[in-house]
Amino acid sequence: MTITAPAGFRAAGVPAGLKSTGAKDLALVVNDGPRFDSASVFTSNRCKANPVLWSQEVVKDGTVRAVVLNSGGANCYTGAEGFQTTHAVAERVAERVGIGAVDVVVCSTGLIGLANPRENLLAGVDAAHAALAADGGEQAAEAIMTTDSVHKQVVVEGAGWSVGGMAKGAGMLAPQLATMLVVLTTDAVVDAADLDVALRAATRVSFDRLDSDGCMSTNDTVTVLASGASGITPTLEDFTAALTQACTDLAMQLLKDAEGADHEIAITVLNAANEDDAVEVGRSVARSNLFKAAVFGKDPNWGRVLASIGTTDAAFDPADLDVAMNGVWVCRASTPAEDPAGVDLEAREVSVTIDLKAGEDRATVWTNDLTHAYVHENSAYSS
Amino acid sequence: MTITAPAGFRAAGVPAGLKSTGAKDLALVVNDGPRFDSASVFTSNRCKANPVLWSQEVVKDGTVRAVVLNSGGANCYTGAEGFQTTHAVAERVAERVGIGAVDVVVCSTGLIGLANPRENLLAGVDAAHAALAADGGEQAAEAIMTTDSVHKQVVVEGAGWSVGGMAKGAGMLAPQLATMLVVLTTDAVVDAADLDVALRAATRVSFDRLDSDGCMSTNDTVTVLASGASGITPTLEDFTAALTQACTDLAMQLLKDAEGADHEIAITVLNAANEDDAVEVGRSVARSNLFKAAVFGKDPNWGRVLASIGTTDAAFDPADLDVAMNGVWVCRASTPAEDPAGVDLEAREVSVTIDLKAGEDRATVWTNDLTHAYVHENSAYSS
Numbered sequence: 148m149t150i151t152a153p154a155g156f157r158a159a160g161v162p163a164g165l166k167s168t169g170a171k172d173l174a175l176v177v178n179d180g181p182r183f184d185s186a187s188v189f190t191s192n193r194c195k196a197n198p199v200l201w202s203q204e205v206v207k208d209g210t211v212r213a214v215v216l217n218s219g220g221a222n223c224y225t226g227a228e229g230f231q232t233t234h235a236v237a238e239r240v241a242e243r244v245g246i247g248a249v250d251v252v253v254c255s256t257g258l259i260g261l262a263n264p265r266e267n268l269l270a271g272v273d274a275a276h277a278a279l280a281a282d283g284g285e286q287a288a289e290a291i292m293t294t295d296s297v298h299k300q301v302v303v304e305g306a307g308w309s310v311g312g313m314a315k316g317a318g319m320l321a322p323q324l325a326t327m328l329v330v331l332t333t334d335a336v337v338d339a340a341d342l343d344v345a346l347r348a349a350t351r352v353s354f355d356r357l358d359s360d361g362c363m364s365t366n367d368t369v370t371v372l373a374s375g376a377s378g379i380t381p382t383l384e385d386f387t388a389a390l391t392q393a394c395t396d397l398a399m400q401l402l403k404d405a406e407g408a409d410h411e412i413a414i415t416v417l418n419a420a421n422e423d424d425a426v427e428v429g430r431s432v433a434r435s436n437l438f439k440a441a442v443f444g445k446d447p448n449w450g451r452v453l454a455s456i457g458t459t460d461a462a463f464d465p466a467d468l469d470v471a472m473n474g475v476w477v478c479r480a481s482t483p484a485e486d487p488a489g490v491d492l493e494a495r496e497v498s499v500t501i502d503l504k505a506g507e508d509r510a511t512v513w514t515n516d517l518t519h520a521y522v523h524e525n526s527a528y529s530s
Numbered sequence: 531m532t533i534t535a536p537a538g539f540r541a542a543g544v545p546a547g548l549k550s551t552g553a554k555d556l557a558l559v560v561n562d563g564p565r566f567d568s569a570s571v572f573t574s575n576r577c578k579a580n581p582v583l584w585s586q587e588v589v590k591d592g593t594v595r596a597v598v599l600n601s602g603g604a605n606c607y608t609g610a611e612g613f614q615t616t617h618a619v620a621e622r623v624a625e626r627v628g629i630g631a632v633d634v635v636v637c638s639t640g641l642i643g644l645a646n647p648r649e650n651l652l653a654g655v656d657a658a659h660a661a662l663a664a665d666g667g668e669q670a671a672e673a674i675m676t677t678d679s680v681h682k683q684v685v686v687e688g689a690g691w692s693v694g695g696m697a698k699g700a701g702m703l704a705p706q707l708a709t710m711l712v713v714l715t716t717d718a719v720v721d722a723a724d725l726d727v728a729l730r731a732a733t734r735v736s737f738d739r740l741d742s743d744g745c746m747s748t749n750d751t752v753t754v755l756a757s758g759a760s761g762i763t764p765t766l767e768d769f770t771a772a773l774t775q776a777c778t779d780l781a782m783q784l785l786k787d788a789e790g791a792d793h794e795i796a797i798t799v800l801n802a803a804n805e806d807d808a809v810e811v812g813r814s815v816a817r818s819n820l821f822k823a824a825v826f827g828k829d830p831n832w833g834r835v836l837a838s839i840g841t842t843d844a845a846f847d848p849a850d851l852d853v854a855m856n857g858v859w860v861c862r863a864s865t866p867a868e869d870p871a872g873v874d875l876e877a878r879e880v881s882v883t884i885d886l887k888a889g890e891d892r893a894t895v896w897t898n899d900l901t902h903a904y905v906h907e908n909s910a911y912s913s
Contacts, residue, residue: 194840444909457577526827
């Protein structure tokens with residue numbers, strides 16, 4: 148059930164003293180090969196954290212042999228000193244594992260604007276290296292948790308190979324913290340170029356469609372490592388399907404664990420002129436504080452859906468939009484239709500369906516409602 | 531102190547039975563001339579309410595002789611029947627005042643997706659017409675209130691002429707309701723073309739820089755009427771300055787009355803490559819739920835400011851941004867500087883200053899914090 152389910156990987160999670168609670172806060176994942184192909188995607192935020200600045204360079208040659216991750220501090224907006232900390236951590240991993248630092252991806256998560264204690268991190272790397280185990284995936288998944296209430300893991304089985312994964316965070320930017328971190332592993336034989344194609348296809352319809360609060364992290368990192376230990380080379384299509392399944396499963400785990408949320412909302416846009424239009428419309432609704440607060444209040448306020456759609460550049464006729472909530476078509480042709488009183492918003496899962504009547508493409512964007520707990524948790528985090 | 535302060539205008543505000551409380555809910559403003567120049571700006575939302583669809587046509591020839599406004603229902607997403615209601619209201623005003631319906635601007639505010647009761651509106655027009663008075667501006671300002679806790683009015687004196695104004699709402703979209711409505715009057719002699727230039731200049735730096743919750747109304751309307759009754763023709767520069775002062779004053783009144791807000795936040799962006807960059811950066815911070823919740827919690831969380839800046843396309847070096855909160859430079863060159871503990875967020879007024887170091891332009895965007903009360907009010911509105 149973990150990143151160590153595929154053959155060729157060891158992992159560990161240990162307490163390094165970054166979290167005041169003494170909980171695990173440093174994870175190490177090592178690819179023992181025989182292959183070391185990798186691909187990664189990072190936040191598109193221009194203000195990137197030091198670990199992202201480092202790791203973007205590391206991944207360029209398609210080879211990654213280890214990933215080291217810490218919670219308890221994002222190492223973001225910490226200047227040259229912070230970058231040196233990231234570099235020192237990568238060097239220590241390289242030294243212990245017997246590889247080059249240029250093959251070590253570093254990820255950090257926690258509060259931004261605070262320096263991470265370098266000595267704690269280095270000692271943590273030593274402890275994690277000593278604890279590396281072929282069944283250590285769950286320990287690693289625990290060590291990257293911040294305000295996550297549960298650790299998130301997944302395994303998808305292929306024909307003689309598998310994909311494992313772990314994640315922390317909630318959406319584009321976890322309500323309290325700064326980051327979504329995801330490590331995926333596979334023992335399939337997939338070269339770096341194909342991994343890149345598969346990863347971009349998988350994230351495009353999973354993590355990229357998750358928009359918890361419209362904020363964009365400084366630290367988001369998704370890395371996939373392929374050991375080739377199964378000796379089996381799946382088709383790119385089969386591998387992409389498995390990777391997409393793993394990413395979607397983790398994305399739904401992130402959505403369900405968004406701090407403070409009472410509802411998971413799936414916004415599906417039908418009959419768009421193209422997929423970009425569908426995503427833009429879905430995202431505009433996902434970012435409407437008014438609509439999200441209404442869902443929290445169990446109020447099927449479809450007018451706020453139309454008002455959000457109207458802010459986009461997508462192709463549609465403003466006078467001919469249909470909207471359903473939980474299957475009740477409360478709006479047809481931009482006018483009231485079925486009685487909104489028939490929309491039951493008691494359950495956590497809410498579906499919004501929008502028919503643009505402008506083409507044949509579609510997309511689903513996921514978000515959460517806007518709750519008192521969201522405001523509370525985000526108003527009281529760093530103090 | 532009202533829209534009837536400039537000569538040549540009469541106004542009234544009466545209860546028409548749209549509000550269940552029996553409060554005033556219909557306002558009428560009549561320009562008695564001798565001139566009837568006007569200019570208007572409307573929401574850029576593509577899903578526009580029926581009164582906006584009507585009024586956009588009315589204002590095209592630069593002549594407006596009356597504005598009728600109702601609270602208690604936005605007449606938005608109500609289809610052809612709703613448009614006919616707007617048309618009927620304009621016709622009734624025209625009949626009573628003795629003008630053409632094509633010179634009557636109609637504005638509505640309230641819940642979207644519900645039809646307005648036409649007979650109430652028509653009887654309300656009759657009552658308002660009977661109540662028209664040269665000192666009726668305050669009655670009109672009261673009649674357009676929805677969840678506004680106070681009515682908003684302004685007068686700016688010129689040399690022998692003046693500008694009056696009234697407004698309702700809070701920001702791009704009032705947290706609970708759907709609309710910002712503004713009527714401005716002047717007895718200066720200003721032709722329609724100059725009015726348009728002045729109004730666009732005034733709204734660009736006032737209402738357009740107000741972003742309470744990032745949502746965009748379906749009903750926003752700002753209309754200026756010029757009676758020429760003073761007989762004085764100010765320079766365009768003087769008139770624009772007075773109109774800008776009036777709009778800015780009303781915008782600040784809207785900001786301070788945003789439902790549920792604990793803080794008014796002014797985000798000033800300095801040394802931008804151009805004004806568009808400055809506005810884009812300011813708006814990105816104004817739309818960060820994470821940052822706005824932090825201000826509610828009196829937490830000077832400047833990392834969330836940088837994370838927002840990083841989502842924009844503005845010109846800047848991500849490693850060289852300065853941020854001050856209430857005058858304390860908590861971030862220099864994208865790293866921690868002065869102690870955030872020195873930032874006192876007890877007062878309602880909060881200033882955020884961002885130095886992009888990319889040019890010489892600047893802009894200020896205003897917003898509110900994200901509070902429990904915002905979530906409460908917007909989760910319980912239509913039910």
